[in-house]
Amino acid sequence: MKTITIQLDSHSYDIGIGEGLLSGIGAACKAVGLAGAAAVVTNPTVAPLYAGVVTGSLQQAGFTPVVIEIPDGEEFKTGETLNSVYDRLLEAGLDRRSFIVALGGGVVGDLAGFAAATFLRGIPFVQVPTTLLAQVDSSVGGKTGIDHPLGKNLIGAFYQPHLVLSDVSTLKTLSERHYRAGLAEVIKYGAVLDAELFALLEAKVDGLLKRDPQLLGRVIARCCEIKAWVVEQDEREGGLRAVLNYGHTLGHAFETLSGYRDLVHGEAVAIGMVQAAQLSQREGYCSVGDVERITTLVQQVGLPSDAPVVATEDLITSLAKDKKNRSGTLQYVCNRGIGSYVFHQFTPAQLAEACCSGR
Ligand SMILES: NC(=O)c1ccc[n+]([C@@H]2O[C@H](COP(=O)([O-])OP(=O)(O)OC[C@H]3O[C@@H](n4cnc5c(N)ncnc54)[C@H](O)[C@@H]3O)[C@@H](O)[C@H]2O)c1
Ligand SMILES: [Zn+2]
CATH class of the missing domain: 1.20.1090.10 (Dehydroquinate synthase-like - alpha domain)
Structure with missing residues (x-):
């Protein structure tokens, strides 16, 4: 695995890049001090491929993961979907010690990151980008957000993750x-x-x-x-x-x-x-x-x-x-x-x- 550290005034974090990293996500989250419940936000395309490995690894490391699926597509990067994620986070009883894992492409990363930035005024989150665009662009830099009927990415926040884990093996299944x-x-x-x-x-x-x-x-x-x-x-x-x-x-x-x-x-x-x-x-x-x-x-x-x-x-x-x-x-x-x-x-x-x- 290659590690790149992003050093910002507010917060520094690592980006891990390599093959087969998904199975090590639990240990990696532990290593950066995360604890408690983990909400894995993903979608129906990515979940059948990778959610099992991710939740399994989180469980093994002592976390209690819940999976939250949002519909697949840019047209669902909306306030409505975001609200449904808040609902699920509350139902699952996530508190300020919990964290979000964004498992998917840029749409999931942007929306789940913004949910993390705003839920209970901010809980930690981990980016697990599974598209090439997300691995080289959207998961790096801390821009999170959703679209508005009047334009793309109009609502959002700068919010840095605790960790980014880019498993290049996931790109095999990308269209x-x-x-x-x-x-x-x-x-x-x-x-x-x-x-x-x-x-x-x-x-x-x-x-x-x-x-x-x-x-x-x-x-x-x-x-x-x-x-x-x-x-x-x-x-x-x-x-x-x-x-x-x-x-x-x-x-x-x-x-x-x-x-x-x-x-x-x-x-x-x-x-x-x-x-x-x-x-x-x-x-x-x-x-x-x-x-x-x-x-x-x-x-x-x-x-x-x-x-x-x-x-x-x-x-x-x-x-x-x-x-x-x-x-x-x-x-x-x-x-x-x-x-x-x-x-x-x-x-x-x-x-x-x-x-x-x-x-
Ligand atoms: N935050 C930023 O700095 C930043 C930068 C650039 C783009 N973005 C945002 O990123 C979004 C686009 O991201 P994207 O191109 O990743 O699109 P996307 O998230 O819609 O993913 C593309 C498609 O690939 C599927 N998919 C994801 N991973 C897969 C895998 N491993 N195998 C098979 N299918 C997979 C998804 O379900 C989806 O259908 C836009 O909303 C854009 O605004 C954000
Ligand atoms: Zn671009």
């Missing part, structure tokens, strides 16, 4: 589409923060597609190190953390305009990264060769690279609603070559026109 979507976030780290990681991904496309556990362990650990480094410097997204939005500004707009149906998040981010590379080249921040490398890697792992056909006006409207929109301009993340970044201000109209005219 091809969600696995590839997670690779988009992996490519993101390489493209703007780590040229060496980017080169490794280029050299190991076959291993990535075969989900080689050793390679995945190495890649996921590197992504967590990078995210930890970013979050340690900017826990609450005042500055540097915005670099993680690379590919996400246009990506989010495409995701929204597709009605969250045609494109899953990672696919939209993949398209957004290719657009970002092209814009960066136009602004003189990277070369045509760099754009080609990013586009090729995105395509080789089976992610889309072409922007969907959308009306410029719709794209402008969607971009103007971006949370990061500050007084009419968007702080946009450009590539400075491969493995480095530069922030550039664009108006929504400039971005939309550059994007739609490129076709």
